[in-house]
Amino acid sequence: QVQLVESGGGLAQSGGSLRLSCAASGISFSIYTMGWYRQAPENQRELVATITSGGTTNYADSVKGRFAISRDNAAKAVYLQMNSLKPEDSAVYYCNAHRRTGIGRSYDYWGQGTQVTVSS
Numbered sequence: 001q002v003q004l005v006e007s008g009g010g011l012a013q014s015g016g017s018l019r020l021s022c023a024a025s026g027i028s029f030s031i032y033t034m035g036w037y038r039q040a041p042e043n044q045r046e047l048v049a050t051i052t053s054g055g056t057t058n059y060a061d062s063v064k065g066r067f068a069i070s071r072d073n074a075a076k077a078v079y080l081q082m083n084s085l086k087p088e089d090s091a092v093y094y095c096n097a098h099r100r101t102g103i104g105r106s107y108d109y110w111g112q113g114t115q116v117t118v119s120s
Contacts, residue, residue, distance in 0.1 A: 002026040002109050004095045009114030012085050016118070020080040022095030022111055027076075033098045034071055034078040038091035038116075045094065049080060063089075085118045092116075 008020040020036065035050035049069040050058045057069055068081045078095065095111035 002097075004097060004109055004111035006093065006095050006111045006114040009093060009116045011117050011119065012082075013119055014085060014087060016085050017081070017083045018085065018116060020082065020093055020095075020114060020116075022078045024076045024078075024095075024097060027097060027109065029076040029097075030073040031099060034069075035096040035098065036069060036078075036080045037094045037096055038089075039094070039113075040091040043091075048093070050098075051078065082116070085116075087118045087120050090116060090118045 003025045005023050006020060008018060010018065012018050031053050033050055033052045036048040037045050038048050039045040047060055048063055049060065049067055051069045051071050059067060066082065066084045069078065071078045080093070082089065092113040092115050094113045097109040098107065100106050
């Protein structure tokens with residue numbers, strides 16, 4: 001079975017830091033693009049950052065220069081280092097694993113989410 005388990009969420013002060021982790025099992029981790037998404041109350045789920053199997057990263061404009069995504073293929077884990085946190089970063093953060101096959105089929109797996117709350 002496929003499982004993505006997030007950890008590291010919690011409370012932080014404005015300007016503080018948190019490090020989120022996502023541990024994957026049941027997939028060929030190294031071939032997946034991994035990502036972090038977030039969803040605040042009454043908002044749609046939005047992209048935060050992604051990292052491809054080759055290590056190419058992509059960030060939402062709102063977090064560029066503050067957040068960093070990384071992966072450890074041996075550990076089947078992806079991380080999100082969050083610095084200079086702002087109250088608007090408060091959301092449930094979800095880990096995502098994505099792949100597209102050679103015949104055009106797309107697969108996505110999601111974790112349960114971890115709450116991040118940033119106080120003013």
